[in-house]
Amino acid sequence: MKTLGMFLLVIGVLVSLFFITALIKGRPLQVPGPNNLIASDATLSRILYLASLSPSSHNTQLWKVKVHHLSNKVEVAIDADRVLKVSDKNKHEALISLGAYVQTMVSAFKAYGYSTQVYFDENTQLALVSYYKDPALSNDMDLEHAILKRHTDKRKLAPVSFDLKDLLNNFSDIEFCKKGSDSYKIIYDNSMLAVHQLSSDDNYNKELASWMRFSDKEAKAKLDGLCADTLGMEGITKGIFNTLMTEGIATSSVFTRQSEKLYQDQLEHCAGFIYFKNEIESKSALFETGRTLVKLWLFLTEKEISVQPISAVIEVPACKIELKEKLGTNVSLVIRVGKTDNYGSNKLYRRNVADYVQLED
Numbered sequence: 114m115k116t117l118g119m120f121l122l123v124i125g126v127l128v129s130l131f132f133i134t135a136l137i138k139g140r141p142l143q144v145p146g147p148n149n150l151i152a153s154d155a156t157l158s159r160i161l162y163l164a165s166l167s168p169s170s171h172n173t174q175l176w177k178v179k180v181h182h183l184s185n186k187v188e189v190a191i192d193a194d195r196v197l198k199v200s201d202k203n204k205h206e207a208l209i210s211l212g213a214y215v216q217t218m219v220s221a222f223k224a225y226g227y228s229t230q231v232y233f234d235e236n237t238q239l240a241l242v243s244y245y246k247d248p249a250l251s252n253d254m255d256l257e258h259a260i261l262k263r264h265t266d267k268r269k270l271a272p273v274s275f276d277l278k279d280l281l282n283n284f285s286d287i288e289f290c291k292k293g294s295d296s297y298k299i300i301y302d303n304s305m306l307a308v309h310q311l312s313s314d315d316n317y318n319k320e321l322a323s324w325m326r327f328s329d330k331e332a333k334a335k336l337d338g339l340c341a342d343t344l345g346m347e348g349i350t351k352g353i354f355n356t357l358m359t360e361g362i363a364t365s366s367v368f369t370r371q372s373e374k375l376y377q378d379q380l381e382h383c384a385g386f387i388y389f390k391n392e393i394e395s396k397s398a399l400f401e402t403g404r405t406l407v408k409l410w411l412f413l414t415e416k417e418i419s420v421q422p423i424s425a426v427i428e429v430p431a432c433k434i435e436l437k438e439k440l441g442t443n444v445s446l447v448i449r450v451g452k453t454d455n456y457g458s459n460k461l462y463r464r465n466v467a468d469y470v471q472l473e474d
């Protein structure tokens with residue numbers, strides 16, 4: 114009896130210790146504030162920080178930037194070391210992420226009264242942004258606010274009370290398909306097929322796990338990839354994730370089955386999908402998809418409509434071909450959209466600008 118009592122006491126203490134540790138580990142991640150890159154030009158420094166808040170697949174932040182501040186030009190290239198070699202062999206998402214970064218930068222320049230011109234070179238895959246202070250523009254702090262607030266929402270989303278098709282009239286090369294429509298079902302079915310195929314691929318799972326950050330310490334050291342906070346976890350859920358999760362568990366079949374279930378939930382709970390059309394899938398067209406993605410995302414952020422890109426369907430060639438046949442157009446990206454009770458905020462989890470921005474004359 115005494116031994117059983119001791120045993121239960123030890124178990125009780127261990128369980129309590131586990132939950133206390135999980136609670137401590139569940140505290141929100143503290144990210145470092147924006148660093149001052151160019152002390153003499155606070156505005157340019159701010160613009161480069163705002164640009165860093167751009168979306169990118171797996172939060173790889175795969176940009177390499179050179180600022181020529183005497184000639185008012187910024188050169189942006191893809192950092193090949195950060196491209197997803199398994200899920201993005203053809204650099205499809207890398208080019209979209211590059212376009213997204215450039216458009217976030219263009220919006221940040223606009224917020225500070227600068228006009229820009231963007232040139233993208235199909236051969237070198239280099240983007241060039243020229244900027245000048247435009248006396249016709251005044252500062253637009255609402256736009257800055259939208260850049261700071263925009264984020265990927267992995268929660269269940271609800272339908273919107275108005276017609277999203279009407280709202281999106283001004284955007285070309287996109288199509289909204291409402292939940293329940295034929296096009297919605299085509300995208301839903303192919304996305305489920307794609308995610309099942311991807312989660313059965315060891316190399317895909319290993320690559321995804323290598324971009325996951327399993328503790329705040331690792332997250333703070335790397336400042337990229339997907340950490341508990343950006344995966345939408347908080348409190349005890351985050352604590353348990355950070356206490357128990359390892360790369361081994363993240364690649365196990367139990368975890369990948371759970372992820373498929375979560376994916377299904379996300380696809381089912383939304384107002385609908387928006388797909389991006391690209392008749393000719395050139396590098397420039399993918400770069401433009403990234404630019405349209407951010408323009409649209411910032412517009413929806415101002416309306417507090419949540420967005421989550423769902424790229425599995427474009428990562429599996431057979432599913433992408435099926436989409437093209439059934440929707441009658443080549444699709445470069447799909448996002449799901451919808452409402453929540455509170456829009457939420459960006460976790461501002463980003464690399465230091467100084468780590469990838471080079472200052473030239």
Ligand SMILES: Cc1cc2nc3c(=O)[nH]c(=O)nc-3n(C[C@H](O)[C@H](O)[C@H](O)COP(=O)(O)O)c2cc1C
Nearest residue numbers: 168169170171172206209210264265422423424425
């Ligand atoms: C091309 C592209 C593909 C993406 N694919 C997915 C996806 O399949 N699922 C998802 O949850 N987020 C996806 N994202 C969102 C990124 O994970 C997200 O932008 C990044 O983690 C930074 O987080 P933030 O958008 O909240 O700032 C994608 C983003 C881009 C640009």
